[in-house]
Amino acid sequence: MPPVENDLKKRIKQLIDSNQVMVFSKSYCPYCLQVKDIFKELQVEYNALELDLMEDGKNYQETLLEMTGQKSVPNVFINKTHVGGCDKTMQARKDGSLQQLLNGAGETYDYDLIVLGGGSGGLACSKEAATLGKKVMVLDYVVPTPKGTSWGLGGTCVNVGCIPKKLMHQTALLGVAMKDARKFGWEFDESVKHNWETMKTAVNDHIGSLNWGYRVALRDKKVEYGNAFAEFIEPHKVKAVCRQGKETIYTADKFVLATGERPRYLGVPGDKEYCITSDDLFSLPYCPGKTLVIGASYVALECGGFLAGLGLDVTIMVRSILLRGFDQEMANRAGEYMQDHGVKFLHKRVPTSIEELEAGSPGRLKVTAKATEGDDIIEGEYNTVLIAVGRDACTEKIGLDVVGVKVNPKNGKIPVTDEEQTNVPYIYAIGDILEDKWELTPVAIQAGKLLARRLFGGSKVKCDYVNVPTTVFTPLEYGACGLSEDRAVAIYGGDNLEVYHSLFWPLEFTLPQRDNNKCFAKIICNKLDGDRVIGFHYLGPNAGEVTQGFSAAMKCGVTKEQLDGTIGIHPTCAEIFTTLEVTKSSGGSIAQAGC
Ligand code: FAD
Numbered sequence: 001m002p003p004v005e006n007d008l009k010k011r012i013k014q015l016i017d018s019n020q021v022m023v024f025s026k027s028y029c030p031y032c033l034q035v036k037d038i039f040k041e042l043q044v045e046y047n048a049l050e051l052d053l054m055e056d057g058k059n060y061q062e063t064l065l066e067m068t069g070q071k072s073v074p075n076v077f078i079n080k081t082h083v084g085g086c087d088k089t090m091q092a093r094k095d096g097s098l099q100q101l102l103n104g105a106g107e108t109y110d111y112d113l114i115v116l117g118g119g120s121g122g123l124a125c126s127k128e129a130a131t132l133g134k135k136v137m138v139l140d141y142v143v144p145t146p147k148g149t150s151w152g153l154g155g156t157c158v159n160v161g162c163i164p165k166k167l168m169h170q171t172a173l174l175g176v177a178m179k180d181a182r183k184f185g186w187e188f189d190e191s192v193k194h195n196w197e198t199m200k201t202a203v204n205d206h207i208g209s210l211n212w213g214y215r216v217a218l219r220d221k222k223v224e225y226g227n228a229f230a231e232f233i234e235p236h237k238v239k240a241v242c243r244q245g246k247e248t249i250y251t252a253d254k255f256v257l258a259t260g261e262r263p264r265y266l267g268v269p270g271d272k273e274y275c276i277t278s279d280d281l282f283s284l285p286y287c288p289g290k291t292l293v294i295g296a297s298y299v300a301l302e303c304g305g306f307l308a309g310l311g312l313d314v315t316i317m318v319r320s321i322l323l324r325g326f327d328q329e330m331a332n333r334a335g336e337y338m339q340d341h342g343v344k345f346l347h348k349r350v351p352t353s354i355e356e357l358e359a360g361s362p363g364r365l366k367v368t369a370k371a372t373e374g375d376d377i378i379e380g381e382y383n384t385v386l387i388a389v390g391r392d393a394c395t396e397k398i399g400l401d402v403v404g405v406k407v408n409p410k411n412g413k414i415p416v417t418d419e420e421q422t423n424v425p426y427i428y429a430i431g432d433i434l435e436d437k438w439e440l441t442p443v444a445i446q447a448g449k450l451l452a453r454r455l456f457g458g459s460k461v462k463c464d465y466v467n468v469p470t471t472v473f474t475p476l477e478y479g480a481c482g483l484s485e486d487r488a489v490a491i492y493g494g495d496n497l498e499v500y501h502s503l504f505w506p507l508e509f510t511l512p513q514r515d516n517n518k519c520f521a522k523i524i525c526n527k528l529d530g531d532r533v534i535g536f537h538y539l540g541p542n543a544g545e546v547t548q549g550f551s552a553a554m555k556c557g558v559t560k561e562q563l564d565g566t567i568g569i570h571p572t573c574a575e576i577f578t579t580l581e582v583t584k585s586s587g588g589s590i591a592q593a594g595c
């Protein structure tokens with residue numbers, strides 16, 4: 001019995017300490033409603049624990065009696081001070097002491113806001129809060145990879161994500177353009193080769209300039225920046241540890257968690273010793289050579305795609321399907337294009353061990369893999385193994401248990417309200433660490449900016465996570481917005497949908513006579529809602545540019561009729577969406593006959 005009591009006391013203390021206003025309440029009690037209304041009126045956040053809805057609610061009341069001498073509800077605490085029940089709270093409001101207690105909070109903290117993580121979301125949020133006149137600190141720290149790779153301010157996107165990935169994808173596209181160029185009359189006799197080091201240096205120099213730009217922007221906006229690992233040690237209090245191990249304590253009224261994710265490893269022998277992840281790839285000092293990519297989602301297909309585009313021998317090991325969650329018809333077409341252009345796929349395989357055959361830069365590795373169905377074992381030799389099997393949220397070592405923030409134990413993700421608030425009212429979370437949200441830079445930025453405006457600028461605008469456009473930068477790029485066909489069928493039923501689709505041949509592919517009828521356009525329309533477009537899918541050049549515009553139209557609720565009434569821009573790839581005629585249900589031919 002005593003340990004349970006102690007645990008409960010600890011839990012109650014934690015609730016009192018971590019909430020500016022804590023109300024122990026009962027859902028049906030009119031006095032409790034009265035005090036909650038006071039805080040609503042004052043527009044003050046409060047946390048109400050409804051004891052009648054909890055199995056151990058009675059134990060809470062007993063423990064509160066022991067702690068405060070009061071068993072009845074409501075039992076109100078403001079800034080760790082016990083106020084009492086309904087009468088006492090009303091009285092405190094009348095005599096002004098309630099406001100004094102509420103005001104007391106802000107003054108005692110070092111900052112109005114501390115943001116944990118200086119990536120896409122954290123930087124956007126901190127800069128916006130500072131613009132709104134708040135005292136803000138952002139703490140950012142990169143834990144080196146098992147290979148020792150580290151980088152500067154700005155988070156995943158700028159250092160080891162979108163930016164280097166897109167630049168290396170562009171490098172690969174230039175290789176294709178060079179081949180095409182001869183057909184357009186360009187003459188160059190010398191053999192064309194690619195120099196990894198030159199590309200890597202140019203890309204990393206650009207990243208260095210962006211890192212510097214972010215630091216200057218923080219300084220200009222008067223956001224304090226600490227290059228230190230942050231961890232909660234008490235409610236409203238973090239410990240920041242810098243690279244040299246020096247510890248500093250900071251307090252704040254509010255916190256935003258924006259710590260992002262890091263690549264997951266396989267948990268098989270040799271993975272951390274001999275393999276790399278995307279965190280290492282973009283600054284790899286040597287050309288990776290013959291490469292095995294493990295995984296089949298965004299990161300795997302994009303990295304495998306550009307490595308093959310540089311002329312490397314690339315194999316992709318797929319556990320189940322390509323691009324889980326995306327429209328499978330589109331995903332398979334993107335994969336087929338890669339295969340047609342030299343990428344090898346090992347389907348339904350998972351690695352069981354990686355051994356070093358020869359050290360070097362790159363060395364030689366032996367990979368053993370088993371079939372996902374059956375007992376078949378295969379072995380292969382590669383210079384580099386790139387693991388791209390997903391990413392883990394950085395929520396484990398930041399003291400969330402100390403302050404009571406709920407984390408999904410299955411995936412480390414943080415559930416939040418539609419205002420990005422965690423279960424602890426003064427702690428918010430944005431970006432990749434959120435449960436069931438998109439893991440994309442513009443989403444993290446939008447959520448961070450809007451959160452700061454709501455917290456400090458009186459705004460009510462929330463981040464809209466619906467119809468988020470995205471592009472997979474595979475060799476033939478795939479842009480999408482809204483539902484996949486599979487998902488749309490599951491939600492609305494196939495009979496209620498009309499799918500329009502067409503292959504197309506970009507004009508710029510015609511002279512080089514390449515890739516005819518490989519590009520593909522598809523929209524999914526909801527017949528029950530005036531043929532509104534609920535899914536947009538494009539496989540072709542410049543997919544990001546094309547998809548961005550159509551996503552704006554989807555946000556405005558575009559219908560098939562409106563697309564048909566839109567005049568195309570000729571000759572472009574995007575114009576195909578203004579002339580889609582063939583429905584999937586008709587079974588009509590979708591091959592493009594001509595311009
Ligand atoms: P991050 O940008 O990851 O920032 C988190 C920061 O917090 C990091 O700097 C981290 O080191 C730091 N940190 C963690 N813990 C602590 C701590 N305790 N104390 C202090 N600092 C801490 N998205 C797109 O939209 N388009 C793309 O083309 C694209 N390509 C991608 C390619 C790759 C290879 C990868 C891996 C991702 C890509 N993404 C892309 C996803 C995009 O990078 C992320 O969605 C985005 O960076 C998430 O932002 P964030 O603020 O949540 O986290």
Ligand code: NAP
Nearest residue numbers: 295296297298299319320324350388389390391439471472
């Ligand atoms: P992901 O989307 O979580 O996909 C993980 C992949 O690894 C899946 O193909 C999965 O296969 C496979 N896998 C998982 N465990 C495995 C194992 N033990 N053995 C073999 N294969 C395994 O991860 P991600 O590609 O790292 O992307 C993370 C996020 O970053 C994405 O959600 C995306 O939002 C963002 N991102 C965006 C872009 C962009 O915008 N262009 C680019 C890159 C990343 P199963 O399908 O079988 O589970």
